Amino acid sequence: MPSLIRLLAKRLGTSLIVLIGVSLLIFAIARVIPGDPARIALGPNATAEAIAALRDRLHLDQSFLTQYGYFLADLVRGDLGTSLYTNRPVTSDIAQFLPATLELVIIAGLMMVAFGLPLGILSARHRGTFIDHAIRMVTLLGVSAPGFVWAVILMLVFAYFLPLFPIAGRISDSFTIPPVSGFLLIDTLLAGNIRAFGNAAWHIVLPAFALALSGIGQAARLVRSNMVETYDKPYIEMAQSYGFAEKRIARRYAFRPSLIPSLTIIGLDFAAMLGNAFLVEAVFAWPGLSRYGVAVILRKDLNAIVGTVLIMSALFLIVNIVVDLLVSIINPRIRLSQRAS
Amino acid sequence: MSAPTLKIEDLKLAFKTHRGLIEVLHGISLHIRKGERVALVGESGSGKSVTARIVLGLLQQMKTARIAGKLEFEGRELDRLSRRDRHQLRGTKMSMIFQDPTSSLNPTYTIGVQFREVLDRAKPGISAADARLKAVEALADVSIHEPERVLDSYAFQLSGGMNQRVMIAMALANNPSLLLADEPGTALDVTVQAQTLRLMSTLAEKHHTAVLFISHNLGVVREFADRVYVIYQGNIVEQGPTGALFDNPRHPYTRALLAAVPRITGGGIPDIAETTDDFFAPLAAHAGFSEKELLA
Ligand SMILES: Nc1ncnc2c1ncn2[C@@H]1O[C@H](COP(=O)(O)OP(=O)(O)OP(=O)(O)O)[C@@H](O)[C@H]1O
Numbered sequence: 001m002p003s004l005i006r007l008l009a010k011r012l013g014t015s016l017i018v019l020i021g022v023s024l025l026i027f028a029i030a031r032v033i034p035g036d037p038a039r040i041a042l043g044p045n046a047t048a049e050a051i052a053a054l055r056d057r058l059h060l061d062q063s064f065l066t067q068y069g070y071f072l073a074d075l076v077r078g079d080l081g082t083s084l085y086t087n088r089p090v091t092s093d094i095a096q097f098l099p100a101t102l103e104l105v106i107i108a109g110l111m112m113v114a115f116g117l118p119l120g121i122l123s124a125r126h127r128g129t130f131i132d133h134a135i136r137m138v139t140l141l142g143v144s145a146p147g148f149v150w151a152v153i154l155m156l157v158f159a160y161f162l163p164l165f166p167i168a169g170r171i172s173d174s175f176t177i178p179p180v181s182g183f184l185l186i187d188t189l190l191a192g193n194i195r196a197f198g199n200a201a202w203h204i205v206l207p208a209f210a211l212a213l214s215g216i217g218q219a220a221r222l223v224r225s226n227m228v229e230t231y232d233k234p235y236i237e238m239a240q241s242y243g244f245a246e247k248r249i250a251r252r253y254a255f256r257p258s259l260i261p262s263l264t265i266i267g268l269d270f271a272a273m274l275g276n277a278f279l280v281e282a283v284f285a286w287p288g289l290s291r292y293g294v295a296v297i298l299r300k301d302l303n304a305i306v307g308t309v310l311i312m313s314a315l316f317l318i319v320n321i322v323v324d325l326l327v328s329i330i331n332p333r334i335r336l337s338q339r340a341s
Numbered sequence: 342m343s344a345p346t347l348k349i350e351d352l353k354l355a356f357k358t359h360r361g362l363i364e365v366l367h368g369i370s371l372h373i374r375k376g377e378r379v380a381l382v383g384e385s386g387s388g389k390s391v392t393a394r395i396v397l398g399l400l401q402q403m404k405t406a407r408i409a410g411k412l413e414f415e416g417r418e419l420d421r422l423s424r425r426d427r428h429q430l431r432g433t434k435m436s437m438i439f440q441d442p443t444s445s446l447n448p449t450y451t452i453g454v455q456f457r458e459v460l461d462r463a464k465p466g467i468s469a470a471d472a473r474l475k476a477v478e479a480l481a482d483v484s485i486h487e488p489e490r491v492l493d494s495y496a497f498q499l500s501g502g503m504n505q506r507v508m509i510a511m512a513l514a515n516n517p518s519l520l521l522a523d524e525p526g527t528a529l530d531v532t533v534q535a536q537t538l539r540l541m542s543t544l545a546e547k548h549h550t551a552v553l554f555i556s557h558n559l560g561v562v563r564e565f566a567d568r569v570y571v572i573y574q575g576n577i578v579e580q581g582p583t584g585a586l587f588d589n590p591r592h593p594y595t596r597a598l599l600a601a602v603p604r605i606t607g608g609g610i611p612d613i614a615e616t617t618d619d620f621f622a623p624l625a626a627h628a629g630f631s632e633k634e635l636l637a
């Protein structure tokens with residue numbers, strides 16, 4: 001569909017501009033945090049010459065714009081510099097820690113859709129009844145606390161008092177899985193190790209659910225309210241007058257049109273999980289980008305901070321583009337106006 | 342004589358609200374013969390739409406609605422039918438046309454997709470190709486010159502008049518015996534409305550479809566109806582053949598109504614603010630046109 005490609009190109013273009021803005025901003029902020037990165041990196045016993053040498057290597061004594069220029073030149077070559085914390089290229093660090101975070105966020109996002117949408121639909125179809133009230137109560141509970149609070153509660157209840165799930169980590173130590181994609185749920189399957197896959201899945205349930213809970217609540221409530229509103233539209237009565245099955249009306253006449261306004265916000269909620277994952281990861285000792293992110297900020301590891309933030313922003317933008325595409329697929333008005341313009 | 346297409350006897354309706362029971366229909370009776378075009382006229386809130394919705398069985402699903410009375414469709418008592426059989430009639434034997442055609446179509450599907458859903462009611466599992474052929478034919482019947490383009494369009498891409506034609510084509514596509522037209526096209530421009538109504542009327546005649554024509558507009562009623570029922574606050578107050586009723590209104594309410602309408606423009610129903618006791622006078626039926634006489 002050429003109109004979709006045009007939309008995609010437009011969004012990618014604006015995203016690039018946003019990313020440049022973000023990089024400038026974070027580049028500046030990272031340099032404003034008090035403390036000399038070279039001194040922190042080399043420790044209290046470093047000689048003045050060593051510090052000066054490192055400052056020189058990092059171009060720290062040059063103007064801000066010159067530094068940014070060096071940074072951009074490296075970035076174009078796919079080089080985010082070296083982390084002073086791990087002494088490895090920032091790109092390798094990110095490649096190591098990002099998959100764990102992505103895996104968590106993607107599973108949580110799937111949970112949000114898999115539980116949130118059906119609950120919302122059920123609630124709307126049975127609006128005003130006991131089912132509706134019950135679902136609204138439960139989902140209100142879901143949105144009433146942030147993910148990390150749920151993480152603590154779920155961990156206490158389902159890992160500590162009732163030891164149904166593991167307390168921490170991505171997989172039990174007894175398994176050694178060669179990393180291919182970095183996603184354990186994929187790599188265990190690639191290794192043909194079903195037991196390891198089960199173990200990894202078992203580990204991800206609680207953290208993903210904790211991360212997903214408020215999203216599930218939000219999605220369910222949003223879908224419900226938009227769908228209930230849609231139930232008052234004339235085309236619902238028209239569908240009923242033609243005797244279409246109740247389920248069909250719910251799905252095609254009430255849910256689908258109501259999804260257009262819901263989807264954008266659900267997408268934002270999903271993107272927000274990238275940020276919320278930080279604290280959930282901390283609670284479950286999940287070896288994701290969050291621990292890395294916190295550590296590098298505390299050490300004023302300039303390259304690593306900028307790299308981490310840039311990757312997160314890029315992911316955020318990608319999610320937004322995907323949502324925009326989905327919306328334009330289900331909303332013919334947008335799709336067609338795209339073609340016209 | 343064969344059974345009338347629709348017979349309503351002593352239909353009562355009340356809504357349960359937090360302020361108690363509100364009576365909306367106080368026992369109305371009317372009937373429509375095969376192929377007949379019958380108008381139900383009355384001011385806003387008099388109970389026209391609810392009557393049509395009860396015939397279709399839409400109001401019965403509402404928990405707050407209390408309904409009593411007898412409904413017969415082609416000689417079969419509707420309340421005696423199983424839920425399934427009753428549901429089966431909708432969209433096949435009876436269909437409805439609404440006030441605002443554009444907002445009565447689903448904005449997320451093309452006309453073609455919706456047309457197929459309608460055809461699928463009468464012919465479950467109809468193939469996309471067959472449905473398209475039938476839809477093209479039906480659209481050609483309502484004088485749509487580019488049926489293919491219309492089928493691939495969304496309602497918001499078409500004019501109100503075009504959507505109204507689509508609605509008429511859909512409503513008649515399954516050859517229903519009864520068409521309920523609830524102020525069809527009132528949302529449209531007057532000339533467009535008249536054009537599409539003429540189309541609907543001609544087509545209904547061609548399909549031998551009886552029409553219950555609900556309207557605000559006396560001018561329109563005069564042009565399109567064979568017989569008229571006047572409803573006032575949930576009671577039928579006068580009935581008769583269109584010509585006789587317009588020339589010689591007998592019930593005080595009908596008289597007040599006709600007197601208040603600007604004859605030439607034949608516009609909408611005026612709101613008659615003062616209510617006199619005569620408006621509640623018993624039903625005036627023109628000679629030979631009471632329910633009893635007609636159904637004898
Ligand atoms: N769901 C409902 N709950 C309570 N009262 C209702 C409900 N639906 C309709 N009514 C009442 O029933 C009466 C008849 O409504 P109806 O829609 O049949 O009027 P109408 O004759 O079609 O008017 P209009 O010309 O404005 O369409 C009105 O007084 C309305 O307030």
Ligand SMILES: [Mg+2]
Nearest residue numbers: 389390391523
């Ligand atoms: Mg009405």
